Amino acid sequence: MKTAQITSFGPPEVLRVTETERPSPGAGEVLVAVEASSVNGHDTIVRSGGLKMVSGRKFPLGVGLDFAGAVVAVGPGVEGYRAGDRVWGMVHPRQRHTTAAAAEYVVVPAARLGLAPAGVPAVEAASLVVAGSTALIALRDSVGLGEGERVLVRGAAGGVGTAAVQLAHAMGGHVTALARDRHAAVLRDLGADAVLDYGTTTSDAIGPFDVIVDTVGSELHCYRGRLGKGGRMVTVGLSAPALAAIAASAIHGSRRIRTFSANPDSAVLSDLAGFVTSGALRPTVHSVYPLADIAAAHEAFERGGVMGKHVLAITG
Known part of the structure; x- marks a missing residue:
């Protein structure tokens, strides 16, 4: 073969x-x-x-x-x-x-x-396998997104990002996508309520958010600062600086930066297939x-x- x-x-x-x-x-x-x-x-x-x-x-x-x-x-x-x-x-x-x-x-x-x-x-x-299961585990299992919560997806145009936008929308979140402006129309079609231009938007100009899903792995401490009371942040963009930021954030309790290793089993894949079949995830x-x-x-x-x-x- x-x-x-x-x-x-x-x-x-x-x-x-x-x-x-x-x-x-x-x-x-x-x-x-x-x-x-x-x-x-x-x-x-x-x-x-x-x-x-x-x-x-x-x-x-x-x-x-x-x-x-x-x-x-x-x-x-x-x-x-x-x-x-x-x-x-x-x-x-x-x-x-x-x-x-x-x-x-x-x-x-x-x-x-x-x-x-x-x-x-x-x-x-x-x-959709890695991208979708990563987004699903991040939103559902890592940060427990609730209906009506304000969600920022950073790196929203990538594989995990596009899945996270759709799944957050399907779970009832109010979704803000951070990506290049040229991707705005597609991201709105996928379920984003707002799209911010990654090239011109700074972290101190946005928020607060209940949930932040990061797929980039840089400037994590800056974005963590945009969480509201009781907010949760998860990153899947791991690097040496990102790991340092995750460790340093442990003192912030629920507002710490979380991460995980996406390793889906049959149950996660079955749940993911359900979102696809329903049309919630494309x-x-x-x-x-x-x-x-x-x-x-x-x-x-x-x-x-x-x-x-x-x-x-x-x-x-």
Whole structure:
């Protein structure tokens, strides 16, 4: 099978698409024919060497977290899935993989798999797995967004940001999106009640908010200061400065900066599918690349400034 692998730590050019043996599912595992996989920040951080403590230094390394496709076979003890089922899921982000989701086939534990929302093409479904589950966990589980609360989504044009805008709107929040002005019309269509231009708006000119969802990872202490009484902030944009700001914010109790590792299980994926099926969550795909052009997809991701997700079309 064809699979994308990291051959050394470095820029996108270290990515190679090679032929490897198709894996077989073990006990509790499912073999999926991957049709699409999206590009996520985790992929580029691993590729550049930012997670050596987790990935190790032995090459090759598989790349790609999320996927959408069809079940090929199930291992012993697996119930609820059979060959041909349309599924989506995610490989474990903290385990080392020589092949991962950016491949023609992937093996994952059944607990990391869910039935994909019916009628949604694989490219669109794959764009929502990491982005949508991250936004859902952030809003529902991390900060407990309540109906009528004022929400700021920082970095609202990205994959997690567009999902957060939609889910916050669906949960009854009053949503302010912070993004480039050129994305304002689309963000309003996705459910934002207000859109602020990231290029001209400073943190001290906005707020207060009940909830802030940050996807950028910089200036966290400034934005934390825009929380109202009882406000909560969560960031998914992790960096060394961000980790320092998170640690320093612990003294602020409920107004501390929270973070988490998005690691969705079948229950989260099922809940996410419900939002998609109801129409509350729509995919936002910026561009689609064939697997052979994964290096170009990584380059485009790192340039930023786009609306939505970069997705790899593995088959078709």
